[in-house]
Amino acid sequence: MSAEDQDSECEIEDEDYDNYYLSNEEELELADYKKDPESFQYECLKVEEVEKLLNELVELLSLEINVTPSLAKLLLHTLGWSINEIVCMFRADAHGTLVTAKVKPANNNVPKPLMSHQPPSLNNNNPMCPVCYAHQPVEFFKALACGHQFCKECWSSHFEVQVIEGVSTSIGCMGQDCIVLAPEDFVLALINKPNIREKYQRFAFRDYVKSHPQLRFCPGPNCDIIVRSKEPMAKSVVCHQCKSRFCFKCGTDYHAPTDCETIKRWLTKCADDSETANYISAHTKDCPKCHICIEKNGGCNHMQCYNCKHDFCWMCLGDWKSHGSEYYECSRYKENPNIAYESVHAQAREALKKYLHYYERWENHSKSLRLEEQTLTRIKDRIEVKVMESSGTWIDWQYLIDAANLLAKCRYTLKYTYPYAYYMESGPRKELFEYQQAQLEAEIENLSWKIERAETTDRGDLQNQMDIAEKRRSILLKDFLEV
Structure with missing residues (x-):
């Protein structure tokens, strides 16, 4: 058989497998899909549906290469569930494929039958087990391919x-x-206790799902939903059952624009340096004008002193009136250009200073998100009062809830820009990122300020601010979101 014939024979049309990945839900329009940088097509499946999916794939591979379903399942699990690749590998080199999948040993030196190993003085019909040293009839022994x-x-x-x-x-x-690994049928044939068999099958299913690149368990507590996507990317997934939001690729909290490896490094660093950063977690600061103590009770960083009415930024304590043009300096960390020539201690202090700059802003937006949950509750209470007073209907006031939800969405993205910026190398790309980060932050604070003070007459202005904030968020993600 020629190489071309062999290649064509082992090719299986992709559309043969597309049926396994079609969503039962209505798909997004292509135009809308391309507009949103976070657009992601996925579906939430129950355990029974995923078991059916995996069994169909096992049956298909079993028929393609003429192996038992148990062996097909082991091949799929160890080789990444790509039927096309496995079929091509198997037809090109069956033995090598089985070795790679740990079905067979690397060499062909399989031990000879037990009876030939027994000393003449022993009964060759009752060889000795090398584990328990008990003599058993030959038919009581079992072996894998090794x-x-x-x-x-x-x-x-x-x-x-x-x-x-x-x-x-x-x-x-x-x-x-x-x-050499034990196939499923080999294991189940030798486990006698029903509860152990049930545990084995449950654990095996867990491993199959984890090894499948297009499947991901929902990390929500006591949730048995499994998310499936044809494109395994670091995109946001919301479980339809428990409403947990997570990254499809790594399974942790969604973290765009920061990639999975970077957020893992950042969270590890935050955990290691948590005691160092404790001092910045206080909820109070002094007004930069009258020096009275002020407690932050909302998510907005545009503060107004209740004593002297001075408007300032919670983060840098700068005058808010001139803050619009200077916001870039507030969110940006200014590197010391001469730090490489400083002493080791000076470099260590500079590294800590840089970390605390980003950590403080990361933590501040985390707290703002929690405070804005309270703001949303106050908005709902305020709407209820307005409706009871016949000052409009729920529909008339829905824009306030939409604005609060958008604010949380934008601030969530902004929070995860700080780990991204912390690990970025200095240069034009980082300058562009920090500029867009600052623009987004400014619009978020404007939106937060307007939401907390909005009335019906402010509806047009507020909706315009919503459009601007979402546009800033989308631009940043389109330019820097890595999947």
Whole structure:
């Protein structure tokens, strides 16, 4: 057979598998899909639906390469669930594929039958198990493709211990330094206890889902929903059942524009340096004009002193009137150009100063998000009063709730711009990012200020501010969102 014939034979049309990934929900219009940089098509499935999906893939591969369903499942699990690639690999080099999947040992030196290994003085019909050292009839022994023979009782005990410890698909041979894995049918045939069998199947299903690049368990508490997407990207997913929002790629809280590895580094650093950063977590600051103590009770960083009515920025304590043109300096960290020539201690202080600059703003927006949840509650209470007083209907006041939800969405994105900026290398791209970050921050604070003081006469102005804030957010994500 020629190489071209072999390649064409192992090719399976992608559309044969598209049926496994079609959403039951109405798809987004293509134009709208392209407008939003966070657009992401996915669906939330129940366990039964995912089991059916996986079983269909197993059956398909089993028929394509003529192997047992149990072996097909092991191949899919260990080789990434790509049927096209597995079929091509198997037809090109069946033995190499099985070795890669840990179904067979790397060499073909399979041990000879047990009976040939027994000393002449022993009864060759009752060989000894190398684990329990008990003599058993030959038919009581089982072996994987590696040929290492052990009695059924030892296999059973081995599997039970592994399953109790939470191991399933990675259970392997008991032979020394043997990496051959045990297929599902081999394991289930030797587990006698129903509860252990049930645990094994449950743990195996968990492993299959985790190894499938297009499936992700919802991280919500006590939620059994599994999210499926044809494109495994670092995009936002909202579980239809428990409403948890998370990143499809890494399963943690959604973190755009920061990528998965960077947010992991940032959260680890925050946890390690939490004691150092404790002093910046206070809720009070002094008014820069009259020096009276002020407590922050809202999400907006545009503060007005209740004593002297001075308007200032909560973050930098600068005058808010001139803050619009200077906001870039407020969010941007100013690097010391001569720090490389300073002492080790000076460099350490500068590194701490830089970290605290970004951490303070990260933490401040986290607190603002929590405070704006209270703002939303106050808005709903205010709307209820207005409706009771016949000052409009719920529909008339819905724009305030829409504005509050958009504010939370924008501030959430802004919060995650600070880890991104912290790890960015200095240069034109970072300057552009910080400029867009500052523009977004300014519009968010304007939106927050207007929401907290909005009435019906402010509706047009508020909706205009909403459009500006969302535009700033979209521009930043389009330019810097990495998936």
